[in-house]
Amino acid sequence: MAQAAVAHVEGQQHPIKLYLVVWGWLFVLSTCSYLVDYFGIHGYLRWSLILLFMILKAGLIVAVFMHMAWERLALMYAILVPPVLVLVFVGIMVFESNYTLFTRIIFFGAGT
Amino acid sequence: MTDAALANTGAALTRPTGWRGIVADWSSDQRAFKNVSWGKAMMWIFLLSDTFIFSCFLLSYMTVRSSTTVPWPNPSKVFALTIGDTTIPLILIAIMTFILISSSGTMAMAVNFGYRHDRVKSAVLMLVTAAFGATFVGMQGFEWTKLIMEGVRPWGNPWGADQFGSSFFMITGFHGTHVTIGVIFLIIVSRKVLRGDFDREARGFFTSRKGHYENVEIMGLYWHFVDLVWVFIFAFFYLW
Numbered sequence: 001m002a003q004a005a006v007a008h009v010e011g012q013q014h015p016i017k018l019y020l021v022v023w024g025w026l027f028v029l030s031t032c033s034y035l036v037d038y039f040g041i042h043g044y045l046r047w048s049l050i051l052l053f054m055i056l057k058a059g060l061i062v063a064v065f066m067h068m069a070w071e072r073l074a075l076m077y078a079i080l081v082p083p084v085l086v087l088v089f090v091g092i093m094v095f096e097s098n099y100t101l102f103t104r105i106i107f108f109g110a111g112t
Numbered sequence: 113m114t115d116a117a118l119a120n121t122g123a124a125l126t127r128p129t130g131w132r133g134i135v136a137d138w139s140s141d142q143r144a145f146k147n148v149s150w151g152k153a154m155m156w157i158f159l160l161s162d163t164f165i166f167s168c169f170l171l172s173y174m175t176v177r178s179s180t181t182v183p184w185p186n187p188s189k190v191f192a193l194t195i196g197d198t199t200i201p202l203i204l205i206a207i208m209t210f211i212l213i214s215s216s217g218t219m220a221m222a223v224n225f226g227y228r229h230d231r232v233k234s235a236v237l238m239l240v241t242a243a244f245g246a247t248f249v250g251m252q253g254f255e256w257t258k259l260i261m262e263g264v265r266p267w268g269n270p271w272g273a274d275q276f277g278s279s280f281f282m283i284t285g286f287h288g289t290h291v292t293i294g295v296i297f298l299i300i301v302s303r304k305v306l307r308g309d310f311d312r313e314a315r316g317f318f319t320s321r322k323g324h325y326e327n328v329e330i331m332g333l334y335w336h337f338v339d340l341v342w343v344f345i346f347a348f349f350y351l352w
Contacts, residue, residue, distance in 0.1 A: 011329060014224065016221060016224060020217070023213070023214070023216075027210065030210060030346075034209070037202050037350075040188075047352070050347050054344065054346075058343050061216065061336055061339060061340050061343065065216055065332070065339075066332075066333055071147075071148065072133060075156065079156050079157075083167070089167070093174060096175065097176075097179035098178070101179045101181065104181050
């Protein structure tokens, strides 16, 4: 956080090298997630790899490219906590779609 | 209201950090975001609201995909391209991903050179970003054309669940719109940088507020967000 005070003397100033390193990592992670599809990995391994690479990429973009890592906690939490609550919505809709699927199979039969 | 009050972000003061900092910032007078200008704070809040919009799109996609009894079309095959004699799965989408990531890289450097008052480098990098963005939209146009020619419609497609088309057009269409708007604003901001508007603190045509190089960073926030959304679309729609 002492870093933050320095960084804000005139805007966000960080070495260009940092951006190039992050750029490189984003390329590597994108290639990895593409290879998951290319090699046809399936099941839980596929889903967990996709999610892992997705979260790492999103984290790098938000933390470094959008400078969130150098912001004060008040802004960080105000912006990053609300999207986490979307997971509750995800839970609700998983329930809902399971129910819809169940009723469709019961009343219309599978495959229609 | 004077500009000094809006531009003075109080960065010089030492403030508590950690949880004490959160409590102190939020319970203090005047403003919660201490060293962030209103322009930047409002861009973050806008991006938060946009996050919810895209979350709703991806959620509705998840709901229709997991509630249909008809098999979902395999995106790996649907978005495959045949180059020469070899059919490569998902290749166009992979290239689009790399283009958008590259545009984020050039944008981050444009922000950096902006703060160093290097007008030419900052503006050129922003124009490169805009060019990458335009290429991305062009490839998306190609993708849409190809799929429409193959018979994908919002109400049906030749390979499986009808909801595939509506989800695809809705999600990628909304994202493409964001990219297009970003390209337009990148061109506007780069023109301002090149003209030296932010050196003379020229007033904006819309807000009539004094311009600063922070405007480049705010533009960058929007652009990186567009890239961020694509990360999620790529994972959930194309790879899942």
